Amino acid sequence: MPMKSFVREIGNISKKSSERKHKLRRGRAHIAPEASSASSSSSSSGFSTALIEQGQWANLPPELLLDIIQRVEARETCWPGRRDVVACASVCRSWREITKELVKTPEQCGFLTFPISLKQPGPRDTPIPCYIRRERATSTYRLYMGLSPALSGDLSKLLLAAKKIRRATSTDFVISLVGDDFSRSSSAYIGKLRSNFLGTKFNVFDSQPSDDSTVQSSCQSHKKIHSSQVPHRVPVSNYNTANISYELNVLRTRGPRRMQCTMHSIPISAIEEGGTAPTPMAFTNCLDQHSSPLLGSKGKRLRVGCNSTGSGKSLKSVQGAPLVLKNKAPRWHEQLQCWCLNFKGRVTVASVKNFQLVAAVEPSQNVTLVEQEKVILQFGKIGKDIFTMDYRYPLSAFQAFAICLSSFDTKPACE
Template sequence: MVESESFGEKMVLKSIVRELKDLRDGMGSISRRSSDGNLNSIRRGRSYIAPEGSTTSSSVIICQSRWAYIPPELLVNIIQRVEGSETSWPARRDVVACASVCKSWRAITKELVRTPEQCGLLSFPISLKQPGPRDAPIQCFIRRERPIGTYRLYLGLSPALSGDTSKLLLAARKIRKATSTDFLISLVGEDFTKTNGTYVGKLRSNFLGTKFTIYDNQPPCDPAIQSNCKLQQKIFPKQVTPNIPAGNYSVATLSYELNVFRTRGPRRMQCTMHSIPISAVQEEGTAPTPTEFTKFCDEQFCTVPVSKGKKPLIGFSSNSLAEPLESILSTRDPLVLKNKAPRWHEQLQCWCLNFKGRVTVASVKNFQLVVSAEPSQNISVAEQEKVILQFGKIGKDIFTMDYRYPLSAFQAFAICLSSFDTKPACE
C-alpha cells in the first residue's frame, strides 16, 4: 500500500513537471513574438527567468495559469520534492521551471533552493555570482573556439563524460584593442553586448598581458558600500562622476611576474580579490553572497575603481562620503591568491603539480591557486594549502576548471581567461 502511494505521488509530480515544461515552452514561443524584444524573457530550451516587475505578455499568461492557485502548503511540498529529487543537469531544469510559473512559485522556489556554498548545486543564474561549496569543488570544463575567439564554460567533468548532461554556464568573447584586450562575459554564447540583460562582466588586460582587472556588472555585495550608495543617491541625486564607464565595477586584479629571460620557471601569478575579505577563509568567516541580479547603486556615480593595482578606492562625487568607506576597506584586508609552486621532476625533466587526474596534458597555462596570507592574518596552514581554483589542459582546446569557496563561477572563469591571453614577457 505504501509503495503504491509513493508510486502515485511520483506520477503526479512527473505530470506536474511535464505540464510545467509545456507551459515554459509555450511562454518561450510567446516571448519571441512579443514586440518589446526583452531578452530576459523565457525562451524555448533555455533556463531563463523573467525579472520581477516585467510587463511582458508572457508574465500575464503565467498569472492566469491554473497552477498559480495551488494552496501554499501543497505548493511547498511539491517544490520540495522536485528540488530534492533533481540533483544534476539537465534534470535540474525542472527546478527552474517551477520558478517560472508565477510569482508565488518563484518566491517559494527561491526560498527552498540553497546557495552553492550550502548544497554544491547550481540552479539559477545568480548562482554563478555566489561562492562555491566549502567541502568539495565544483567541476567544470572550458571549450575554446579559436576561429571566433569564444570561450564557453560548461558544468561537468569533461565533454566525454558529460555528454548531453553538460550545462552551459558562461561564455566569453575575446576582443583585441590597440592597448588592451577585453574578454566580455555573458550568460549566453551568442550575444555579448553590454546593453543586453545577459552581460555579467568582463576581463581587461594591459598592453603586455601582465596585468588584468575583473569588472562586474553589478556593485559588490557589501552592506557598507550599498548603504553609502543609498545615502549619496539621496544627497546628490543629479551629480555624475566623469570618465567612469557605467556598469563596470572593479572587483579583482591579477598580475603575472615578468620573466623576459625565462629563468624563473613557469608562470607566477597573484590575484587580489578586492570584493572578498581575507576573513572569508578564516574559521566561521563568510564571503559576500548576492541573492539576485540588482544594481543597488546608481551606475553614474557609484563605482569601485582600482588605483595602481593596489587597494580599491570608491569613486564618489563627495570626499566627505568617500572617507568612511575608504576607512572600512583599509581595515579589511582583501583575499590574495597565488599560484602553487610546482616541483621539478628529475625523471620527466619538467615542472609538475598534483591535479589529481583532472589535468592530463602539459601546458604553460596549467595552474593551481592557493591563499597567500601573512602570519598576522591568522590563517591556518590547512587553509593556505587548500586549492581554491585549478585550471589545466586535457585536450585540444579543452580545459578543466575546478573552483570552490570563496570564489564564484564568474570570478573563477575570469581568472582562467587571463591564462589564454598572450604573455611574451612572462614565459
C-alpha cells in the same frame, strides 16, 4: 506518482493554462466584468488580469506547494534533473517565491541552479568541476559544468561565455550568460576582463557590486543619455573587483608562470574560521546615472564615480585585508624533467597555462594550515582546445572564469 510523471503533468497543465490565457486575451471583451462605475471596473479588470497572469496553480494551498517543491528539490541533485527545479520556479509567482526560499546557495548545497548562482561562492568541501572549450576561429571561450566533454556529452550545461576583443593598447574578454550575445547593452552581460598592453596585468570588472561600499563604478563617458535612448537594462557601469598580475620573466628562467590575484570584493576573513564571503542574492538593474538615479535600499542615491577610460578604482577596501591568491609551488620531477603539480587526474597535458591557486596568508592572520594548503582554483589542459576548471569557496564561477581567461592571453614577457 513518479517524479517524471509529476513533472510531465506540470508541463501538460502549463500548456493548457497558456492556451487558456491566449484565448482569454483574444476574447478579453467577453470576460470584462460589468460595473456601474469606472473605478470598480478598473479594479475588477486589474484583478482579472492578475488571475490570468498567475494561472490555476497559484490557487493551490501553500502547504501543498511547499511539499511538492521540497520533494523535487530533494531528488534532483545533478544538472539534467535540476531543470525540473527551474521549471517549478517558472510555473507562477507563488511557485517562484517558494522555490527561491528552498533552493540553497552553492556554498550550502554544492549545486548551481539559477543564474545568480554563478555570482555566489562555491562549496567549501568539494570543488565544482567545469571545463572550458576554446574556439580559435571566433575567439570565444565557453564554460560548461561537468567533468569533460567526453563524460558529459550533450548533458553539459553552458554556464558562461566570453569573447576576446583586441584593442590598440589592451585586450578585453567580454563575459556573457549566453554564447551568442556579447554586447554590453544586453541583459546577458555580467562583466569583463581587461589586460594591459603586455598582457601581464588584468582587471576583473563586474556589472554589479558585491558590496556598494567597497568598490567604485566606472562609466564609459560623461556624455548624457536621455531615458528614451536607454534600453530596459543597460549595464553601463563596471566595478573593479579583482586584479591579476603575472610576474615578469626577463631572465627566461625555467618554470611555470607565476601569478597573483587580489580579490578586492572578498576579505581575507572569509577563509578564517567562521568567516563568510559576499553572496549576492539577485541581479541588480544597472541604469545610466544621468537618465535614471541609482537608488539604494532606503531610497538614497548611491555615489557612482565615473571616468572616460572605464578603469574603475576601489573607493574603499573590504573590511580588513583583501584575499590574495598565489600559485601553489610546483616540485621538480627528476625522471620527467619538468615541474609537476598534483591535479588528481583532472589535467593530462603539460602546458605553461596550467596552475593551482591557494591563499597567500601572513603569519599574523588567523588562518588554519588546512585552509592555507587548500586549492581554491585549478586550471589545466586536457586536449587541444579543452581545459578543466575546478573552483570552490570563496570564489564564484564568474570570478574563477575571469581568472582562467587571463591565462589565455599572450604574455611574451612571462614565458
